[in-house]
Amino acid sequence: MKLNDYEAVIFDLDGSLVDSMWMWKAIDVEYLAGHGIEAPSTLQKDIGGRSFVETAVYFKERFNLKDSVEKIGDDWNKMAWDKYTSEVPLKEGVSDLLDKCEESGIKLGIASSNSTELIKQVLSSHGIMDKFQSIKSGTQVVKGKPAPDIYLTVADELGAEPSKCLVFEDLVDGIKAAKNAGMTVVAVSDDYSRHSDDLKKELADDYIEDYWGLTEG
Numbered sequence: 001m002k003l004n005d006y007e008a009v010i011f012d013l014d015g016s017l018v019d020s021m022w023m024w025k026a027i028d029v030e031y032l033a034g035h036g037i038e039a040p041s042t043l044q045k046d047i048g049g050r051s052f053v054e055t056a057v058y059f060k061e062r063f064n065l066k067d068s069v070e071k072i073g074d075d076w077n078k079m080a081w082d083k084y085t086s087e088v089p090l091k092e093g094v095s096d097l098l099d100k101c102e103e104s105g106i107k108l109g110i111a112s113s114n115s116t117e118l119i120k121q122v123l124s125s126h127g128i129m130d131k132f133q134s135i136k137s138g139t140q141v142v143k144g145k146p147a148p149d150i151y152l153t154v155a156d157e158l159g160a161e162p163s164k165c166l167v168f169e170d171l172v173d174g175i176k177a178a179k180n181a182g183m184t185v186v187a188v189s190d191d192y193s194r195h196s197d198d199l200k201k202e203l204a205d206d207y208i209e210d211y212w213g214l215t216e217g
Contacts, residue, residue, distance in 0.1 A: 001166070001184075001186070001205075001206055001214075003100065003101065003104060003106060003166070003214070003215070004104060004106075005164075006106060006164050006165060006166040006184070007106065007107060007158070007159075007160040007161065007164040007165065008106060008107040008108070008109060008154075008155065008158045008160035008164065008165045008166070009097075009101050009106055009107075009108055009109070009165070009166045009167075009168070010108075010109040010110070010111050010151060010154050010155070010158075010165055010166070010167045010168075010178075010183070011108075011109070011110055011111070011167075011168050012110075012111060012112055012113075012167075012168065012169045012170060012171070012174050012188075013110055013112035013114055013119055013122070014112065014113075014114060014170075015170035015171065015188065015190040015192055015193065016091070016168050016169055016170045016174075016188045016190075017090065017091060017094060017110070017168070018088050018089065018090055018091060018122055018126075019088060019089050019090070019091055019190070020083075020084070020088040020122070021170070021190055021191075021192035021193070022191070022192060023080065023083050023084075023087070023088060024080075025044055025192065027076060027079050027080060027083075028043060028044070030079065031059075031075065031076065031079065032059075032063065035063065035065060037063055044192070046058075048145075048171070048172075048173045049113060049144060049145030049146055049171055049172075049173025049174050049176075049177065050113065050138075050144050050145075051113045051137075051138025051139060051141070051144035051145075052073060052076075052113060052114055052115045052137065052138055052139055053069065053073065053138070053139050054113075054138070054144050055113075056069045056072040056073045056076070057069055059072055060072060073115065076115075077115060077117055077118060080118055081118070081121060084118055084121050084122040084125060085121065085122075085125050086125075088122055088125075090126055090128075091188065091210065091211060092210040092211060092212065093210045093211030093212035093213075093214070094211045095128075096211065096212075096214075096215050097211045097214050097215055098128060098131050099215075100214075100215040102131055107133050107134075107158040107159070107160060108131055108132045108133060108134075109132060109133065109134035109135070109136070109154040109155070109157070109158050110123070110132050110134070110135040110136065110154070111136055111150045111151050111153075111154045111167075111177075111178075112136070112137060112138065112150075113137075113138035113144055113145060113150075113174075114137060114138070115137055115139060116135075116137040116139060116140070119135055119137055120135070123135070133157070133158055134154045134157040134158050136150055136153050136154050136157070138150060140153070141153055145171075145173040145174050145176070145177035146172075146173040146174075146176035146177045146180060147177060147180065148177050148178070148180035148181035148182075149177075150177065151165070151167065151177055151178050151181040151183060152181050155181070155183070162181050162182040162183050163182055163183070163184075165178075165181075165183040165184070166183070166184050166185075166186065167183045167184065167185045167186065168185075168186050168188050168208075169185055169186075169187060169188060169204070170187070170188040170189075170190040170192075170193055170200075171193055171196075172193070172196050172199055172200060172203065175187055175200060175203045175204050176203060179203065179204075184205050185203070185204045185205050185206075186204060186205065186206045186207065186208055187200040187201060187203070187204035187206070187207045187208070188208055189207070189208060189209045189210070
């Protein structure tokens with residue numbers, strides 16, 4: 001895998017660019033507890049690669065919540081804001097990769113199931129938002145991952161052919177989405193999805209524990 005073979009590099013956000021998947025599990029548990037509901041052990045698997053809005057709809061229907069989908073999303077945003085600002089680090093070695101892409105003229109994009117507000121917050125807190133020429137949220141496409149919509153949207157905005165896009169993803173549904181878009185996919189190690197590593201390796205074109213060593217070529 002050589003970076004210079006690609007016109008664009010596209011990152012998923014949570015678990016791929018930043019180490020934040022632990023945070024969302026904690027928020028889900030805390031949010032449901034506030035409604036007197038114990039989070040099912042299979043919840044994280046059940047919500048998979050759903051977009052931010054799709055997940056809110058799922059919560060409302062599955063747990064029979066009285067709040068609107070908009071209110072549920074707003075509550076999550078408030079709970080996540082401070083954590084994204086001060087507790088969520090970048091994945092190891094990814095800063096060097098971003099710099100290398102920028103130096104080489106490789107366009108950068110974000111394709112995340114998260115909300116636009118939180119995507120921009122975490123990128124801004126690390127001072128890297130200006131590095132990305134396209135930032136898309138799952139709220140901006142009709143179908144969430146594993147549908148290819150969000151990746152195709154980012155590639156189109158970047159002016160890059162899907163076959164010339166390199167994607168970094170940490171979840172199975174995200175890997176499927178990028179592969180369905182006709183892109184090369186590198187699966188990213190993350191403690192949250194460690195249980196599905198075998199499947200991630202099977203679906204993706206490559207697998208990494210961290211981003212160190214990817215700046216050559």
